Amino acid sequence: MTIGLILLTLVLLTCLAAVGIGAFFVRKKVTAMHGMMFAMSMAMGAGLFFGTLLGILFQGDLLLSTVIGMGTGVLAGAVFGSFYSFLALLDGVLSGVMAGMMGAMLGEMIKPEDWDKTVMIMFTIALSICFLLINEILKCGNKQLIFFRIYQNPFIIGTLFVLLCFFLYSLTPFISKPITPPGLHH
Template identity: 50%
Template sequence: MTLGLYALCSILAICFVGVSLCIYRNHLSVMHGMVFAMAIAMVNGLFAGTLVGILFQGNLFLSTIIGISIGSSAGILIGSFHSIIVILEGALSGVMAGMMGAMLGEMVAATYWDVMMFIMFALALFVYLLIIIEVFKMGKNHKMK
């Protein structure tokens, strides 16, 4: 139940961040897009990799492939609003984070699963919040000029 709630909230947050980036993409530089794609791919890969590492305990291969797929997909999706190099940066960050998250999910003891998922969820929400603040700040500054 708790893991499903974390996953649902994370999906809703990434949708909100993605829509915000799509709306304000003309006001953001390529460097902003690169950082946003890298950060979103990193937290999604870590979160998803840890989640599937816990769910598929004992099957590191499957959890690594799923974590890499989710992290890279998020990086590619966010990077597609900007340029090819941003897509590459987001995809590679997602690969790295998906592998790290899967290894973390495999290594954490069963008594700490909830704590670890809460930490990953809080980290993801913190990064999403910072990105949303920056996107709206850039959009607001552009409208004032």
């Protein structure tokens, strides 16, 4: 693992925590459908990113990467869904299982020369889910604070998102490529 990959993971975990805290505070102000969408979206983003990452890191051990990826998605879905209702929890858990499994299979199938691109694509998807959910959560919060009004401006938040992704992508390579000895080919 490289510094760039650690930074990607920390940024995503920070955004997941921010969405979780925000979702907890607005749980009484939103509908059950909002809760189901929050749980499903966060489970899908976390499961896909971490499942793909683990599929790449544990190349050749699909069972381990699948179980850990599914566990990550289930944990995210259960935490977010538990704020709202049993159906939201169930929706989040099932979405987490599916996303973790799909991410692990994707990570296992990717060629080593495409690992960094795949990690960045999955990170961008998960981060965009976080940003969209934060925007939705802020619509339910206190509208007087200037930060909330700035964050809801699509030009400012879009620029911030693009700059953050470009900065993090400049930290490549995220994963050190395996070195195969000469003469060993599949």
